[in-house]
Amino acid sequence: MIEGFREPVLSIQNLQKSYGINQVLKGIDLEVYKGEIIGYIGANGAGKSTTVKILLGLEDGYTGEVEIFGKQVSTNDIDYKRKIGYVPETAEVYDNLTAREYLTFIGELYGLDYEIVDNKAEKLMDIFGLSNVYDSRIATYSKGMRQKVLIISSLLHNPELLFFDEPINGLDANSVMVFKELLAQLAAQGKTIFYSSHIMDVVEKISNRIVLLNKGQIVADGSFEELKGKNMEGTLEQIFNQLTGFHEHKEIAEKFVSIVQGNE
Ligand code: ATP
Numbered sequence: 001m002i003e004g005f006r007e008p009v010l011s012i013q014n015l016q017k018s019y020g021i022n023q024v025l026k027g028i029d030l031e032v033y034k035g036e037i038i039g040y041i042g043a044n045g046a047g048k049s050t051t052v053k054i055l056l057g058l059e060d061g062y063t064g065e066v067e068i069f070g071k072q073v074s075t076n077d078i079d080y081k082r083k084i085g086y087v088p089e090t091a092e093v094y095d096n097l098t099a100r101e102y103l104t105f106i107g108e109l110y111g112l113d114y115e116i117v118d119n120k121a122e123k124l125m126d127i128f129g130l131s132n133v134y135d136s137r138i139a140t141y142s143k144g145m146r147q148k149v150l151i152i153s154s155l156l157h158n159p160e161l162l163f164f165d166e167p168i169n170g171l172d173a174n175s176v177m178v179f180k181e182l183l184a185q186l187a188a189q190g191k192t193i194f195y196s197s198h199i200m201d202v203v204e205k206i207s208n209r210i211v212l213l214n215k216g217q218i219v220a221d222g223s224f225e226e227l228k229g230k231n232m233e234g235t236l237e238q239i240f241n242q243l244t245g246f247h248e249h250k251e252i253a254e255k256f257v258s259i260v261q262g263n264e
Contacts, residue, residue, distance in 0.1 A: 007070060009034050009161055009192045010055065015064035017050055024050050025062070026216040032194065037187050039207030040196040041236075043244055046213045048196045049089060052163050055194070056086060068161065082110060085154035087147075089165040089196075095139040099125060099149050102138060103156065110157035117156055124152045128175065143170035151179070162186070165196045180206050204236035214244050 008031040015028040024047045032038055042048050053059035054066055057073050066073040068080050094102055100118065103125075107117025125134050128148040138146060147170045154162060168176050183193055183206050197203050203210065204224050212220040212227075220227055220243050224236060233239045241247065258264050 006033055008032055008067075009036075009069060010194070011065070011067045012051075012055075013065040015051070015054065015062060015066060017047075017054065017059070017062040024216050025054075028064070028213075028216075028218060030211065030218065030221075032192060034192055035187050035190050036209055037183060037193040037195060037207050039203035039210040040194060040213065041198070041200070041203055041210065041240060042213035043246075047216045048213055049165060051213070052086075052165055052194070052196060056084065056163065057081065082157065083160040085157070085159035085162045087150050087154045087162075087164045087167045089169075091150050093138050093146060093149065096137060098135045098137055099130070099141075100134050102149065103153055106153045107156045112157060120156060121152060124155070125149075128152070128178075144172055144175065147171055148175065159191070161192045161194070163194045163196075166198070167195070168197075168199065168202065176202070200235065200237040200240060210236065212240065212243055219243050 010030070010032040012028050012030040015025050016023065017025040028047075028051065040048055040051070050059065054062055055068065055073060057076055060074065069083060071077050071080050073080075094105075097105070100121065103121035104114055104118050107121065108114060122131065122134055125131050125148075128151075130145060130148060133141065133145065138149060141149070147167070151167060154164075168179055171179060180202065183195070187193055187208070195203065195207060207224065209223055210220065210227055211218055220230075220239070222230070227236070227239050228234070231239045231242050233242055255264070
């Protein structure tokens with residue numbers, strides 16, 4: 001299909017955002033299309049979570065145009081939110097609830113019937129090996145188990161667009177394999193995925209397009225192969241270091257150890 005004739009699922013034009021005198025986003029332009037898995041990467045503090053929060057309508061006070069499914073995010077139309085799933089970097093899960101209570105509550109917020117969502121949640125918990133704790137309080141879960149509940153909660157309503165912020169934090173190797181495959185299959189079904197993470201080898205493998213944010217600006221946008229060709233580097237980690245101008249990891253570690261040892 002010719003790109004010019006496709007409607008973007010998500011469109012950002014000249015997005016700028018400041019916190020006080022700290023300009024965090026300095027003019028972001030980005031169009032994302034159906035079925036894409038975007039790996040959104042950048043150093044700590046680059047502005048990734050700020051971008052995602054603006055897209056979700058959780059943050060205002062910005063300038064520029066931000067549209068999802070052709071609707072301005074600033075209008076706060078709740079219809080578009082029904083088509084979105086989100087796994088935040090750090091989530092407030094209602095610890096005192098059981099997974100059954102929590103997931104059915106979330107499902108009902110999205111307008112699903114209790115029976116339907118309960119059935120679906122129980123099956124998804126079973127796939128993640130958690131059927132035996134479906135009725136246990138989330139407070140008793142390990143980190144990885146909680147993360148699985150969050151992933152399930154983002155997918156219960158079969159959303160069109162998914163935002164994942166470090167979604168595999170705490171997941172074991174087998175679960176990561178399942179999750180990566182899940183992303184590929186969701187994208188093949190036409191879902192669009194916005195995936196923000198620091199785990200470069202995973203981003204490299206799962207994304208069909210990588211967007212690198214540096215100090216509030218997009219400094220690279222393309223498939224891994226394209227970025228590799230342009231930067232003549234082998235891994236995404238090396239491309240990331242090159243584009244963010246970072247080469248001092250050894251010196252920084254040496255200084256750190258030296259201070260720890262009381263030599264400085
Ligand atoms: P990380 O990889 O560490 O999660 P990030 O790229 O997601 O980083 P953001 O969380 O978007 O970065 O933060 C970008 C900048 O905005 C940082 O300098 C941060 O201090 C600042 N910032 C974020 N939220 C706020 C806030 N509510 N008030 C003031 N400053 C904020």
